[in-house]
Amino acid sequence: MQETEAAVLVLAAIIVAVFLVIWLVSALKMKKAVVVCRGIISSNLDELRMLDECWLTTGFFPDKGILALLADRMVFISVLFNTRLEIPLAEVTGLRRPKFALPVRSGLRVLWVRFGRRWLKLSLDQFVLAAWEIALKKASPQLATTRAFQ
């Protein structure tokens, strides 16, 4: 009987600890997002075209952060790690959006951006993804001639 009670207590402690870690990570994420957003707005408001939260996957693990489209570049600043990626629009050579992706309840859809030799996977809100695609086409006219847009 005592063993069962101890097991229940351990399980409860683990559940509480997991919730605390999740809460702490979101609080830290939020705090960092405030700093990042304020930085972008204070230095780039005049050339800002779009801004939203985004998951960026360059390697195996995705990274969450703020993605901003400026007049001549895209900037991704992570709120999880100390990552900052600047993508000059002149070096973006392709754009791809799966046309027949199933709708998902997570609320995210994928936009692939070709930068240099690699494809970057941007997971953005499914309701404004089209706006990002069109805005990128408008911001980098050289893309309109590539096959990736067809």
Place this chain on the structure above:
Amino acid sequence: MRVLLNGLFGIFFLVVIIGIDIGAMIWIFLKQRKAEKICRELVEKHFHELRMMVYAEHVKPLSLNKSGILVMFKDRISFWPMNRSRPLEIQFGQISRVSAGRFVSGLARKQKLELETGTQRLRFHIPSLVGSAWRAAVEHSIPSASPGPIG
């Protein structure tokens, strides 16, 4: 007989679950198409005055939330409802107070954004990480707007 009834109940339950799932997918798909039309129109026509754009819900007391696209232009904020009714426009000059609140209870991925004009208070739920950007941009555009709490 009982086994047969149990089996039938199981199949019925499965059909209901799958039906709800397919229904939700169709609903999201239709919403996506509406959103795409709005986004296309907004970006094609107003690209050079565009600043920020997010999916948002307009919260009204005693009524259902209205979903749509919240857009910030150089001189105003505009909310385009998904049901294609008339967009709501707020000039920066009309805003007297702005606040980006804490997490909305129950929806950890959303944040409150409140804009106060002389006559009304507009409340939106927007993605959790960009609330401060909206607040900072409004404050930057209208230095006279008094800031509210930030989450």
